[in-house]
Amino acid sequence: xxxxGVSNPxxxxxxxxxxxxxxxxxxxxxxxxxTHRKLIPALYNLAVDGELPAGVRILGFARRDWTDEFxxxxxxxxxxxxxxxxxxxxxxxxxxxxxxxxQSEFQDExxxxxxxxxxDEIDRERGGKGNRLFYIASAPEYFDDILLNLKKAGLSQDxxxxxxxxxxxxxxxxxxxxxxxxxxxxxxxxxTFQEKETYRIDHYLGKETAQNIMVLRFANAIFEPMWNKxxxxxVQITCAEHLGMEGGRGGYYDKAGAxxxxxxxxxxxxxxxxxxxxxxxxxxxGVRDEKVKVIRSLRQxxxxxxxxxxxxxxxxxxxxxxxxEVPGYxxxxxxxxxxxxxxxxxxxxxxxxxxxxxxxxxxxxGKRLPKKATEISxxxxxxxxxxxxxxxGGVPAGNVLVMRIQPxxxxxxxxxxxxPGTTLRMEPVKMDFHYASSFGKSSPEAYERLLLDAMAGDAxxxxxxxxxxxxxxxxxKIHNAWEEQGKEIPIAEFPAGSWGPRExxxxxxxxxxxxxxx
Amino acid sequence: MSAVISTEGLGxxxxxxxxxxxxxxxxxxxxxxxxxxxxxxxxxTEDPSRLQKNSETIQALTREHACRAVLIAMDRxxxxxxxxxxxxxxxxxxxxxxxICSEQISFLLHGKSLGRLRNTVFAHLNSDLPLVFxxxxxxxxxxxxxxxxxxxxxxxxxxxxxxxxxxxxRLIEAREDTKGQMxxxxxxxxxxxxxxxxxxxxxxxxxxxxxxxxxxxxxxxxQPEHRTGALLMAAWVIRRSGWKxxxxxxxxxxxxxxxxxxxxxxxxWDEEGAPIAExxxxxxxxxxxxxxxxxxxxxxxxxxxxxxxxxxxxxADSDQPEGLVASQLSRGGKNSLFLQVLPQFLELLESDD
Numbered sequence: 001x002x003x004x005g006v007s008n009p010x011x012x013x014x015x016x017x018x019x020x021x022x023x024x025x026x027x028x029x030x031x032x033x034x035t036h037r038k039l040i041p042a043l044y045n046l047a048v049d050g051e052l053p054a055g056v057r058i059l060g061f062a063r064r065d066w067t068d069e070f071x072x073x074x075x076x077x078x079x080x081x082x083x084x085x086x087x088x089x090x091x092x093x094x095x096x097x098x099x100x101x102x103q104s105e106f107q108d109e110x111x112x113x114x115x116x117x118x119x120d121e122i123d124r125e126r127g128g129k130g131n132r133l134f135y136i137a138s139a140p141e142y143f144d145d146i147l148l149n150l151k152k153a154g155l156s157q158d159x160x161x162x163x164x165x166x167x168x169x170x171x172x173x174x175x176x177x178x179x180x181x182x183x184x185x186x187x188x189x190x191x192t193f194q195e196k197e198t199y200r201i202d203h204y205l206g207k208e209t210a211q212n213i214m215v216l217r218f219a220n221a222i223f224e225p226m227w228n229k230x231x232x233x234x235v236q237i238t239c240a241e242h243l244g245m246e247g248g249r250g251g252y253y254d255k256a257g258a259x260x261x262x263x264x265x266x267x268x269x270x271x272x273x274x275x276x277x278x279x280x281x282x283x284x285x286g287v288r289d290e291k292v293k294v295i296r297s298l299r300q301x302x303x304x305x306x307x308x309x310x311x312x313x314x315x316x317x318x319x320x321x322x323x324x325e326v327p328g329y330x331x332x333x334x335x336x337x338x339x340x341x342x343x344x345x346x347x348x349x350x351x352x353x354x355x356x357x358x359x360x361x362x363x364x365x366g367k368r369l370p371k372k373a374t375e376i377s378x379x380x381x382x383x384x385x386x387x388x389x390x391x392x393g394g395v396p397a398g399n400v401l402v403m404r405i406q407p408x409x410x411x412x413x414x415x416x417x418x419x420p421g422t423t424l425r426m427e428p429v430k431m432d433f434h435y436a437s438s439f440g441k442s443s444p445e446a447y448e449r450l451l452l453d454a455m456a457g458d459a460x461x462x463x464x465x466x467x468x469x470x471x472x473x474x475x476x477k478i479h480n481a482w483e484e485q486g487k488e489i490p491i492a493e494f495p496a497g498s499w500g501p502r503e504x505x506x507x508x509x510x511x512x513x514x515x516x517x518x
Numbered sequence: 519m520s521a522v523i524s525t526e527g528l529g530x531x532x533x534x535x536x537x538x539x540x541x542x543x544x545x546x547x548x549x550x551x552x553x554x555x556x557x558x559x560x561x562x563t564e565d566p567s568r569l570q571k572n573s574e575t576i577q578a579l580t581r582e583h584a585c586r587a588v589l590i591a592m593d594r595x596x597x598x599x600x601x602x603x604x605x606x607x608x609x610x611x612x613x614x615x616x617x618i619c620s621e622q623i624s625f626l627l628h629g630k631s632l633g634r635l636r637n638t639v640f641a642h643l644n645s646d647l648p649l650v651f652x653x654x655x656x657x658x659x660x661x662x663x664x665x666x667x668x669x670x671x672x673x674x675x676x677x678x679x680x681x682x683x684x685x686x687x688r689l690i691e692a693r694e695d696t697k698g699q700m701x702x703x704x705x706x707x708x709x710x711x712x713x714x715x716x717x718x719x720x721x722x723x724x725x726x727x728x729x730x731x732x733x734x735x736x737x738x739x740x741q742p743e744h745r746t747g748a749l750l751m752a753a754w755v756i757r758r759s760g761w762k763x764x765x766x767x768x769x770x771x772x773x774x775x776x777x778x779x780x781x782x783x784x785x786x787w788d789e790e791g792a793p794i795a796e797x798x799x800x801x802x803x804x805x806x807x808x809x810x811x812x813x814x815x816x817x818x819x820x821x822x823x824x825x826x827x828x829x830x831x832x833x834a835d836s837d838q839p840e841g842l843v844a845s846q847l848s849r850g851g852k853n854s855l856f857l858q859v860l861p862q863f864l865e866l867l868e869s870d871d
Contacts, residue, residue, distance in 0.1 A: 007730075007731070008718065008722055008727060008729045009758045009759055009760070010714070010717045010718040010721045010755075010758050011718045011721070011722070020720075021722060022722055022723070047832070048833060049713050050715045050716070050719075050832050050833045050834065053719055053722055054716075054719040054720055054722060054723060054819065054821070054830065055722075055723060087815075087817075088833050090816050091816065091831055091832075091833070093830040093831070094830040094832075097830075098830075124825075124826070126723075126826060126828070127825055169706075182650045393813075421712075434552075434612075435552075436612040437552055437554040437558075437584060437612055437618045438554055438556050438584055439582070439584075441582045441848055444645060459526055
């Protein structure tokens with residue numbers, strides 16, 4: 001419960017979630033796409049649902065020479081296009097009257113001093129409550145400057161003149177590009193804000209189905225007893241994207257690659273939710289303590305041999321996606337024609353815990369695959385082949401529980417059923433639950449939930465420092481091995497629009513398994 | 519002789535004994551659609567002319583709440599006892615792609631027969647799915663123990679009751695009989711949801727919090743037919759504040775805080791205004807006011823303190839019962855806050871003229 005809840009009797013029992021408190025939200029990188037497409041529409045939709053605390057003020061901080069009016073007009077224009085709930089002029093007007101623009105270079109200390117002055121004025125206008133939420137949505141090269149200047153301007157510290165006030169920071173990904181850079185960034189962040197006031201955002205954790213993983217596992221008695229090496233053969237986590245390097249993304253991506261861009265954060269977060277032990281409670285640290293144990297228990301692929309055996313990296317060559325001819329990765333805009341960056345990666349992960357000993361977690365992520373889909377599949381062991389194996393067709397594969405993260409969020413379970421007829425033949429059948437079919441109401445966008453959580457001081461769905469660093473430790477070793485290998489093992493290729501390189505199929509084939517067909 | 523009842527939108531007339539078979543045929547004929555259901559949703563009325571309107575309501579509700587809908591209208595004045603039935607499906611495109619359908623069975627029960635409502639309900643439920651029962655109008659003698667024991671959720675609107683005291687007594691008995699298992703949801707309570715949320719938001723303001731102990735006036739303005747809604751909201755304010763009722767004169771109550779401070783509660787009626795038009799909570803140096811203009815879908819939320827003033831718009835609750843039901847179904851839960859407020863509400867209600 002947030003602090004205001006203690007002294008506000010009307011709050012109690014009204015909402016079954018932590019209380020989001022009024023604050024000034026300062027967005028660094030306010031002229032960017034993330035602010036326009038995600039953050040402001042998220043705040044707007046919270047206002048539409050009556051969830052946005054009274055007196056929230058939004059300050060856009062960026063370098064361009066814009067006016068308040070110009071800033072608001074741009075936000076309104078895009079909100080009309082992308083808002084989940086449509087655009088209500090009256091609610092927008094109410095929100096927009098609390099939006100302003102603060103022009104400054106990120107390196108300019110004076111800009112932060114004037115920001116501090118403006119925030120003090122806002123606090124006075126609002127009646128003294130001086131909560132501040134700083135959202136760093138700028139390009140990552142400015143993270144250090146922003147954080148250090150916030151500290152110099154005294155904006156990150158608790159203020160003795162304001163009892164119970166807080167200053168929090170939300171940091172967008174990428175949170176470092178290696179373990180060393182992540183550790184450096186963590187030093188800077190924690191030198192500026194306390195860890196409990198630091199929110200490292202991973203928007204996958206704000207997705208409805210990602211949150212539903214814990215509900216599925218721990219609120220249904222039938223799954224948890226089977227959630228272990230005795231009953232589960234293996235787990236697959238797939239993140240497929242049909243897009244390539246459109247919109248100038250190649251410049252960033254060619255420096256990062258699939259492993260750093262997606263696996264280090266989103267996919268390892270999903271893996272930890274699937275594999276973690278039941279937390280002692282649902283507090284932020286209760287959940288994150290268990291998640292970090294999973295990441296820490298990942299068997300390290302720390303030699304070129306182990307990496308070659310367990311990790312496949314690939315690039316797409318020219319092909320066809322959704323009927324369109326598309327270029328190969330090295331021909332993409334802003335990509336080095338001799339790039340060795342992986343646009344596809346497949347890993348065999350082993351979690352060395354009592355629960356998961358011997359159960360491989362196969363993780364794959366790729367660009368220019370046939371479709372966009374992020375799914376987790378739990379492949380249960382087959383039944384003892386004593387009863388039905390002599391029947392025509394034998395026994396189909398074991399049960400598969402699928403959690404679809406995006407799009408078409410939902411859960412399905414494959415099970416075997418007898419075909420109608422006088423002979424005993426079996427076929428797999430699918431029990432399917434679609435969020436969209438069952439709950440017509442659209443789910444809140446991940447950023448809505450996460451912004452509200454940050455205002456409420458609930459860090460459960462944000463990555464903690466040790467989680468981030470442990471994930472980088474695992475990823476770095478793979479990268480180091482690739483660098484050591486040099487060009488000895490050529491990067492695998494696959495035609496755009498296919499399901500990845502043959503080598504990735506062989507990764508599973510040598511364990512007697514195949515990738516699930518999505 | 520009963521009035522002619524429109525049944526055009528209810529779908530295909532069927533024999534009661536053939537309903538299951540006909541529903542199966544309905545789905546077999548349309549392979550492109552998905553039959554989705556999260557609950558059994560029963561809508562009961564003793565006004566047969568509402569059957570058509572209720573079908574339209576289900577058409578709208580099933581956009582967000584896939585269900586097996588069972589509509590039952592009872593024509594208690596009919597001399598001849600008979601049952602008529604219809605089936606149909608309401609389909610919607612989910613995210614512009616897949617056609618998601620909810621099936622609907624409608625019944626028109628003619629004549630008096632105590633067990634027929636119950637038996638009609640029991641015979642046409644989707645097994646295992648929760649049973650949500652929207653009882654429209656007064657809780658009549660047909661609201662009986664063997665029926666309500668099966669309900670997971672009862673939705674009603676106390677603003678439509680001619681005698682709320684009797685209605686609430688029946689309701690409390692039913693809850694006791696079901697050992698609190700049946701969740702009860704009064705649309706008169708739902709109608710003030712965003713008002714309550716707004717009060718909570720405004721009292722997050724430090725000045726409002728500081729002034730809490732000096733509040734000396736509470737005013738609720740509502741349409742006269744929404745008396746129970748106004749009383750429920752007043753009861754919530756009293757309960758959350760820890761105040762006690764000391765005395766009453768007409769629509770003015772004298773309240774006392776734990777610290778012995780006196781507070782005046784006043785209910786005002788405005789036939790032309792919104793169902794709930796205003797809630798004012800005032801202290802000498804700070805006032806919180808939430809108001810709504812008739813026909814407007816937003817609440818004006820304001821806080822006036824000596825050193826600052828905040829004004830903004832927020833969402834308002836639907837004016838239509840179907841909108842309130844949809845909100846209620848979306849929120850789910852045990853509605854425990856309503857139950858906490860109920861004794862205070864009953865105290866205000868019992869002292870009503």
